[in-house]
Amino acid sequence: MSPWLAWITQFCLLVLFASALLCLYRIVVGPGAADRAVAFDTLSSIIIGMICLFCILWQSSLYFDAVWILTLVGFLGSAAIARYLARGRLFP
Amino acid sequence: MSALNALREGLTAAAMLGGAFFMFVTGLGLLRFPDVYTRMHAAGKAGTIGVALLILAPVFFFAGSEPFVSLRGTLAIVFQFLTTPSATYLLAHACYATRYPLHPGTALDELERWMPVVPDEDFGHE
Numbered sequence: 358m359s360p361w362l363a364w365i366t367q368f369c370l371l372v373l374f375a376s377a378l379l380c381l382y383r384i385v386v387g388p389g390a391a392d393r394a395v396a397f398d399t400l401s402s403i404i405i406g407m408i409c410l411f412c413i414l415w416q417s418s419l420y421f422d423a424v425w426i427l428t429l430v431g432f433l434g435s436a437a438i439a440r441y442l443a444r445g446r447l448f449p
Numbered sequence: 450m451s452a453l454n455a456l457r458e459g460l461t462a463a464a465m466l467g468g469a470f471f472m473f474v475t476g477l478g479l480l481r482f483p484d485v486y487t488r489m490h491a492a493g494k495a496g497t498i499g500v501a502l503l504i505l506a507p508v509f510f511f512a513g514s515e516p517f518v519s520l521r522g523t524l525a526i527v528f529q530f531l532t533t534p535s536a537t538y539l540l541a542h543a544c545y546a547t548r549y550p551l552h553p554g555t556a557l558d559e560l561e562r563w564m565p566v567v568p569d570e571d572f573g574h575e
Contacts, residue, residue: 395492402475402529412510428529428532429528435537
């Protein structure tokens, strides 16, 4: 890997870290539960992107399976929160 | 350093920079938009394309060196395009059904004709 690509990867990791901080702000002070759910969904997307960038930085595709598994798990969490908000319970 | 290698790394860098830009825009939208529906607008569109670009970056980078990364990356992108908008839709539907407040500057609420104000027995937001 050429050194400029490593620099760009680290810069993108820094940008992702900043946007994760913005999502954490929305999770902490969000006025309702749905705001926190949306911010949590975005935070899981940001963590997926961080895993991809670390795969590039370490030049290993060992953790790349975690990407699509984390996608499905994040969707389950968001769907469960939405169902709980709409009905007041998870299972009828 | 062949030309093909330079092309591979250039595509990787372009995908990474684009994905990081879109994820930062998503974070800014979550921070600055006034109510929950506009925040879902930011997280549902820009978040989806940002994470798709970020997954595309290792697909470009490991092209030809590690097996099945392109297959796994395509699977992850397909799952992301299926799940993130549908999760956002489910959340928006639940929010509108339980009467989350809209921003007072909202100009038009067309959904009110189809989902009139019927509070769900004793359950509201918070």
